[in-house]
Amino acid sequence: MFSKFVESYYMWAVPMRKHGMVPEHSFFQALNSWLIAIMPDKFYNKVEQGSIVLKKAIKFSFCRDGIIVQGESALIKSDIVIFATGYNGDQKLKELFASPMFREIVVGTPSTAVPLYRLCVHPRIPQLAIVGYSESMGDLHTSEIWSKWLAHFLDGGFQLPTISSMEEIVKEWEAYMKRYSGDYFRRSCVGSVGIWPNDQLCKDMRCEPRRKNGFLADWVVPYEPADYAGVSPRK
Incomplete structure (x- = not known):
């Protein structure tokens, strides 16, 4: 019950659905496997402003001018790419x-x-x-x-x-x-x-x-x- 309440609260307070960032797992599963992320201050404000661009992709590749995301018609131009994969x-x-x-x-x-x-x-x-x-x-x-x-x-x-x-x-x-x-x-x-x-x-x-x-x-x-x-x- 507590997990469902927290999950409902965050779905209301954070515009995850608007930007297509709703996790596939529940808050309860996240709590049990520690898949909880800490959101930086004013993160979604910067998304709204366009200084942070969110993309979901099963596959992507690097090219000379940046990144090509599967399903996107145009490449994402970038001078620097930080390839952060976490720890194994x-x-x-x-x-x-x-x-x-x-x-x-x-x-x-x-x-x-x-x-x-x-x-x-x-x-x-x-x-x-x-x-x-x-x-x-x-x-x-x-x-x-x-x-x-x-x-x-x-x-x-x-x-x-x-x-x-x-x-x-x-x-x-x-x-x-x-x-x-x-x-x-x-x-x-x-x-x-x-x-x-x-x-x-x-x-x-x-x-x-x-x-x-x-x-x-x-x-x-x-x-x-x-x-x-x-x-x-x-x-």
Whole structure:
């Protein structure tokens, strides 16, 4: 309900429909796979003025004078083209390894989520932990809490479950992502369920997962990164 309300509000407040920029995915899917973009101030004002031109194209190509967009009769003249494609995290993980086997299993298959236990450790690749692959509304906090968890593990604070147990937990996360993120299930995002993985990490470190003072506050007061500043792992 909250996601539908926010989606309706943005459709009313931002002229996306007028300029043909309505996303194919819902706000709920965007929140679960962290496909939310930050719009610069007065962005659509500049679109109205013509200083920003929006084009949708499945295919385009470069030429001497600029860009040719599929379906357009005229080329887009430009002196400089910034080819911003984003980041390909899966490919970066593959390139960490020389072993063909590890390169094949580290990111799974196109039909599965990236198989990381606690979104950090691969069950079948020893001595490998990945911090920073999972995203949230505050990536600095997300990486920090995972770093604390990893440091506590390396210090002997707890042991990992068996490979089969870790793979079962990975499958549970995959089922959640496929259900709520649609075609974007491979993205490792905890944006809409941030408290849940933090609870898991706290329990592994034998810390109290409820970070508020009192039962009522724990239910109604929003959780923030500052609530986990005092997390102190115990053996």
